[in-house]
Amino acid sequence: MxxxxxxxxxxxxxxxxxxxxxxxxxxxxxxxxxxxQTENDEDILLAVMLLLVHEKTGFELTKLLRGRGIRKFEDNEGFLYTFLHRLEQSGSIQSSWTEDEAKYYQLTDIGRKVLRKIEKKQNKKQVVLKELFER
Incomplete structure (x- = not known):
């Protein structure tokens, strides 16, 4: 420690x-x-998309996800790149290569719309939970 x-x-x-x-x-x-490991796919998607509002490499993304307690990619980083590839295929993110051959990922306009929908859904869940616990 x-x-x-x-x-x-x-x-x-x-x-x-x-x-x-x-x-x-x-x-x-x-x-x-x-x-x-209690994170579900929707929580992971939300975390990835929030982090990709600003351009990041897969390595940076892995470190930041680990910092958020998401460990699904820890032993299998290939899974993260498969996940990113799927998001790219759906048009939610785009990637670009730099001169030093680093690949960066960032949300597209479609990805931002999807992110807003997910955030609204999360907020609704929180409101429901808050109402349940306040009774």
């Missing part, structure tokens, strides 16, 4: 979690849930 994360954990243990006591079984259950 990085030093800055160790320091954060130490500070949180001293302040935020000082009153909490977790059993080892509870810790294991939490770790299992964190490590489960």
């Amino acid at each position: 990085e030093d800055r994360l160790k320091n954060l954990k130490k500070a949180m243990d001293q302040r935020a979690f000082s009153q909490l006591n977790f059993t080892e079984k509870h810790r294991r259950n939490i770790r299992e849930k964190i490590n489960q």
Whole structure:
């Protein structure tokens, strides 16, 4: 674990979690849930499209997706490029090569429309969940 994360954990243990006591079984259950791949295709599509509002390489995209907790591409980066190829075939993204032979991906106008639809759908889900929990 990085030093800055160790320091954060130490500070949180001293302040935020000082009153909490977790059993080892509870810790294991939490770790299992964190490590489960629960992202669905729609969540992945939304994340990819949000990231491609600005031009990115596949490598940059993989790092940013990992940072968002999406690990589906981690062991199989070929899957990401297949996914990007499908988006390109649908007209949602376009790719271009630079002089240094790096391939960049970015949303097209069609992709922006699709992104707005997905975002609206996500917002509706959040409203429904919020209403359910406020009752």
